[in-house]
Amino acid sequence: MIRLEPAGAEALLLVLAEQPDAQLPQRIALLAERIRGELGEVLTDLVPGWTSLLLHYDLMRTDHLELAERLKPLLERWLAEPFVAQVGRLHEIPILYNGEDLAEVARLCQLSGAQVIELHAASEYRVGAIGFAPGFAYLGELDARLALPRRATPRIAVPAGSLAIAERQTAIYPHSSPGGWHLIGRCPWSLFDAARTPPCPLALGDRVRFRRIDERDFIREGGQL
Numbered sequence: 504m505i506r507l508e509p510a511g512a513e514a515l516l517l518v519l520a521e522q523p524d525a526q527l528p529q530r531i532a533l534l535a536e537r538i539r540g541e542l543g544e545v546l547t548d549l550v551p552g553w554t555s556l557l558l559h560y561d562l563m564r565t566d567h568l569e570l571a572e573r574l575k576p577l578l579e580r581w582l583a584e585p586f587v588a589q590v591g592r593l594h595e596i597p598i599l600y601n602g603e604d605l606a607e608v609a610r611l612c613q614l615s616g617a618q619v620i621e622l623h624a625a626s627e628y629r630v631g632a633i634g635f636a637p638g639f640a641y642l643g644e645l646d647a648r649l650a651l652p653r654r655a656t657p658r659i660a661v662p663a664g665s666l667a668i669a670e671r672q673t674a675i676y677p678h679s680s681p682g683g684w685h686l687i688g689r690c691p692w693s694l695f696d697a698a699r700t701p702p703c704p705l706a707l708g709d710r711v712r713f714r715r716i717d718e719r720d721f722i723r724e725g726g727q728l
Contacts, residue, residue, distance in 0.1 A: 505517060505518065505519055505578055505582070506518040507571045507574070509567050510557060512562065513547075513559060513560055513561075513562045514557055514558060514559045514560070515557075515558045515560065515567055515570055515571065515574075516555055516556075516557050516558075517555060517556045517557075517558065517574070517578070518554065518555050519531060519534070519554055519555060519556060520554040521554065522554065523553040523554050523631060523643070525629065526586060527553070527554065527631075528551070528553070528629065528630060528631045528632070528707040528708045529586075529589055529591065529707060529708035530581075530586055531551045531552075531555075531556055531707065532551060532706070532707040532708060533581075533586075534556060534577075534578075534581050535549045535551055535556055537577060537581070538556075538558065538574070538577060541577060542570070542573060542574070542577075544564065545560050545561055545564040545565040545570065546558060546559065546560050546561070547559045547560060547561055550634055551632055551633070551634075551707055552632045552634070553631045553632050553641070553643075558570070589708060590710075591629065591630075591708040591709045591710045592706070592709045592710065593627075593709070593710045593711075593712065594704065594705060594709060594710070594711050594712070595711075595712050595713075595714050596675070596690055596692065596711060596712070596713055596714065597690065597691060597692070597713075597714050597715075597716045597720065597721070597724050598624070598666050598688040598689070598690055598713045598714065598715060598716065599688055599689045599690075599691070599715075599716055599717070599718065599720075599721040599726070600619075600620045600623075600624075600666075600687060600688040600715055601688060601689065601718075602665065602666060602667070602685075602686035602687035602688045602689065603686050604654075604667075604685040604686045604687060605619060605620075605686075605687045605688070607685070608649070608651065608668070608685050608687055611651055612648060612649055612651065614648065619649065619687065620687075620688075620715060622646045622648055622649055623645075623646070623649060623668070623673065623687065623713065624712075624713045624714070624715050625646070626644075626645070626646055626712075627710055627711070627712050628642035628643060628644070628645075628673060628710065628711045628712070629642065629643065629708065629709070629710055629711070630642060630705050630706060630707055630708060630709045630710075630711065631643050631672075631707070632707070633703065633705065633706075633707065636676070636677060636678055636680050637677065637678070637695050637697075637702065637703070638677035638678075638694050638695025638702065638703040638705075639674060639675075639676065639677055640674060640675070640694070640703070640705040640711075641672050641674055642672060642673045642674055642711055643671055643672045643673075644671045644672070645668055645670075645671045645672055645673050647671070649668055650670060650671050651668065651669065651670070651685060652669070652670065653669045653670070653683040653684060653685075654683045654684070654685060656683075657681055657682060657683030658681060658682055658683070659681055660679050660680070660681065661676045661679065661680060661681065661682035661684075661686065662676070662679055662689070663676060663677060663678050663679045663693075664676065664677075664689050664690045664691065664692070664693075664694075664726065665682075665686045665688075665689060665690075666686070666687055666688035666689060666690055666713070667682065667684030667685055667686050667687065668684060668685050668687060669683070669684040669685060675690050675694055677693070677694040677695035677703070678695065688713075689721070689726065690726075691716075691721050691722075691724035691725045691726025692724065692725065692726075693725075
């Protein structure tokens with residue numbers, strides 16, 4: 504059952520499902536594209552989530568009630584039509600597993616550091632949402648044996664390129680920013696560049712695998728120790 508909820512004076516939240524599934528990110532991306540095509544003149548931004556889509560609108564051109572009414576037939580079509588899932592592009596991202604929380608993650612999960620790395624690198628992840636910061640892609644699902652709550656005390660600054668885990672998700676911080684996830688490695692690549700087209704190589708529904716590298720490969724791939 505889809506819910507439409509006001510989210511402040513100039514935003515409307517579409518809650519599209521109670522739980523995420525493998526196809527939902529691509530379906531939400533399709534819905535966002537159609538909404539942008541049909542209602543783009545009154546919108547200022549669309550922000551997909553794991554199970555939702557947030558619409559920011561121009562209050563001088565529409566309001567919550569009018570926008571909700573215009574969305575109804577579009578949402579009905581989206582629900583009714585068959586969806587053929589796309590495989591999604593596969594990105595293989597190099598990782599130096601030397602994060603400062605790696606030993607603590609191993610202790611909390613009752614694993615060795617080598618087992619943490621093996622479990623993390625063994626999975627294929629799917630991009631379920633992009634947000635928090637430009638290019639910050641939420642990847643799921645993390646192996647249940649590595650699931651941990653966020654750190655009790657967030658860091659003021661997490662270095663750009665840090666690979667982190669929290670709950671059943673993993674992500675790479677594209678910029679230096681505050682963050683409360685557990686740091687287990689580093690990526691030598693820049694995953695967001697406003698001058699690039701597209702700025703972020705990852706898109707909703709894409710697949711990600713992590714490739715373990717050593718320090719020499721990290722430098723060769725463009726990283727700085």
